Amino acid sequence: MNVPDSVLVLRFSAVGDVVLTAPALEALRLAWPGTRIVVAVKERLAHLLRHNPNVDEVLELRRGEGPVSFARRLRQKRPGAVLDLHNKIRSKLLRWQMPGVRSVVWRKRDFRDTLPVKLALRPYRASMRFTDRYHAAVEELVGRPLPRGTLRYFLGPDDRELADGVLRAHRIDPGLPLVGISPGANWETKRWPAERFAALARRALAAGLQVAVQGSESEAPLGQLVAREAPGAADLTGKLDLPGLGGFISRCTAFVANDSGPMHMARALGVPTLAIFGSTDPAMFDFAGHAMLFAGVECAPCSFFGRSRCPRGHFRCMLDLSEERAWEALAPLLRAGRRLPLSA
Ligand code: SF4
Known part of the structure; x- marks a missing residue:
C-alpha cells in the first residue's frame, strides 16, 4: 500500500496489553519513519504511551465517552490506515464508523481454541507470542517482513x-x-x-x-x-x-x-x-x-x-x-x- 501520512493504532486496555505494544510501535516507526503514529487508549492508561518516542500523539478515550463521540474525534485525525490491536466490540464499532479507511486487525489467538478452553475441556497452548501477534499485524499493514522491535517502557521525567x-x-x-x-x-x-x-x-x-x-x-x-x-x-x-x-x-x-x-x-x-x-x-x-x-x-x-x-x-x-x-x-x-x- 502507499505509505499513509498517519496511522491510527487502537489498544484501549489493559496495562500489560498496552505495555506490550511497544515493540510493534517501534517496528511500525522503523518501517514508515515519516508516518504520524496516533494511539487511542483509555484516559487512565495514557501515561503508558505518553513518553514513547514512537508515538506522536496519544488520543485518550474519556471515561464514559461513547463510540459516536470518540469516532468523531478519531476521524478528525484523518488517519490513512487503522491498526486495530484491540479487536473487541469497542474497536469494531469505531472502525465501522471510519468507512474507506484501510484496517488491519490483530488476532489474539486461533479461533479454534476459544470454545474448548472457555469450557475447560482442554488446556490452552499459545501458538504464538503475544508481541509476535502484534508484530504480524504491523507486517500485514506495511506489506513486508520487518525487524522486531524491543519491549521497552518509557518513564516520564517525574x-x-x-x-x-x-x-x-x-x-x-x-x-x-x-x-x-x-x-x-x-x-x-x-x-x-x-x-x-x-x-x-x-x-x-x-x-x-x-x-x-x-x-x-x-x-x-x-x-x-x-x-x-x-x-x-x-x-x-x-x-x-x-x-x-x-x-x-x-x-x-x-x-x-x-x-x-x-x-x-x-x-x-x-x-x-x-x-x-x-x-x-x-x-x-x-x-x-x-x-x-x-x-x-x-x-x-x-x-x-x-x-x-x-x-x-x-x-x-x-x-x-x-x-x-x-x-x-x-x-x-x-x-x-x-x-x-x-x-x-
Ligand atoms: S490450571 Fe488447573 S489447577 Fe490451575 S486453576 Fe486451572 S484447573 Fe485449577
Whole structure:
C-alpha cells in the first residue's frame, strides 16, 4: 500500500496489553519513519504511551465517552490506515464508523481454541507470542517482513521522583537494593498465595534486602498480609499511581509478580523479573534474562486470562509452587543486574 501520512493504532486496555505494544510501535516507526503514529487508549492508561518516542500523539478515550463521540474525534485525525490491536466490540464499532479507511486487525489467538478452553475441556497452548501477534499485524499493514522491535517502557521525567517520595515516606531508601513484590492480579487463579509472597519477602529481608509490596487500592488486603507476615516489608498498595508505579519498579533490583500488568512493566523496564504463572500460558511471553515459574500440572493453563476460581477445585497450578522454588529462581536475578538501560 502507499505509505499513509498517519496511522491510527487502537489498544484501549489493559496495562500489560498496552505495555506490550511497544515493540510493534517501534517496528511500525522503523518501517514508515515519516508516518504520524496516533494511539487511542483509555484516559487512565495514557501515561503508558505518553513518553514513547514512537508515538506522536496519544488520543485518550474519556471515561464514559461513547463510540459516536470518540469516532468523531478519531476521524478528525484523518488517519490513512487503522491498526486495530484491540479487536473487541469497542474497536469494531469505531472502525465501522471510519468507512474507506484501510484496517488491519490483530488476532489474539486461533479461533479454534476459544470454545474448548472457555469450557475447560482442554488446556490452552499459545501458538504464538503475544508481541509476535502484534508484530504480524504491523507486517500485514506495511506489506513486508520487518525487524522486531524491543519491549521497552518509557518513564516520564517525574516518575522516579514521585516513587522516591513514596518510598522514603515508608522508610525505604531508593538508592539501596530493593525487591519489589506484586501479589495481585485481576483474576483469582492468577494469584500465587499472598502467604507465599510473604515467605519470599522474609527470605529477602533476611538476606539484607529492602522489600516493598505494590498493588492497587483493592489489593490492599494482600499488601497488609505480606507486611504483617514479613515485618520490615513496606506496604505500598494503593499508594502509587501509574506514573509512580513505573518509577517504583525502575528502582527495584528485582521484581516478583504474577501474570499481571506490573510484571510486563518490569520486563519492559529491564528490571530482572520473576513471573509466577498458574492458569495462564507463559508461552505467550518472552522471559529471556528473567525467570518464570510454572508448575506444569496437567490441567494448566486452563484459561486465556484467568478465572475467578479453579474449575478442578485443587488449584495445584499455584499451590505446587513453593517459596523455596521461588527463592531459588529469584536469587540469581538479584545478582544479575538490569537488562536494559533506563529509558528516562
Ligand atoms: S489447577 Fe485449577 S486453576 Fe490451575 S490450571 Fe488447573 S484447573 Fe486451572
